[in-house]
Amino acid sequence: MTTRELLFLGLLRHQKMHGYQLNEFIQQDLAVCTDIKKPTAYYLLNKMEARGWITQSSEQIGNRPLRRVYQITPTGEIAFQSMLRESMQEYTPTYFEDDIPLAFLDELTTDEASTYLETRKEQLLSELEIMQNTPVHPGTVQWMLEHRLRHLQAEAAWLDEVLSRLTLMEEE
Template structure:
């Protein structure tokens, strides 16, 4: 997952300071990316400014250091939408950070892109289950270390398999649920500006 796209997606909602972005990374963002250091955020913001993806205004703060408030530029908007709509290649591990971050932001930016993303992930996981569920899981040992408890090792492997099976099944069920929600979603009617009346 390229983290600059997550920052762009956050700025799609409203202008934010580097501090605001850092606080998001420390709270909600921790579930998308582990160990993101605040210095990385400021480095990425600097690069995004240089690339023309974001611009900033200085917000004077009385008694505190001034804050740079970042907003998307048209070039940044284009880069963000290109990421949202780009092809997705599912990795072997499900609930990958790339899928989660794309899904979290793509749905509100481009529902059709989110539907394609979800279908791709769902098809891949169903095929993965069909290939791997019936495989031979026999654990064999040959000249093992004397410390190795073979019966316990087999028990642990089997429990990990059971957990993995239930987790991926729950993931597939959630994907099916979200795909249905996305396909059936009806946008709310846009409110008329103050002073305008409906033609009906």
């Protein structure tokens, strides 16, 4: 995913950050949109530094572990601009992990299927609740969060329809 690098550059454009700080922000504020693990983040930062997109400067508070504070370079800015434009016009089809099992739903009794889908629905609703409680972000970051919200709402509506179809089949 090239967009992970775009994200890093986009965040560093606004503010110098060290790896830990980036990780924190992504896990707390952007958890609904992406899921970058710690080692991946450090790996990407090193890679981007080697490319000259960002530079490091060390910082230490007291005797705490050294912080490597990253800052975007002019080369990095150019990369950001071109990646942004490229990715903005691209539509990437998304595949749903949960689609495949759905194809074999008719292997189960309507009763069993309903029970499982109710479990799915609970998980979905709890994610929806989390989303609706996250603070409003400035600019189009909020648009990204809204997109995700729309998607979750569409999923909830779909699940409801599948469940009602199953109920109809049960009555026959």
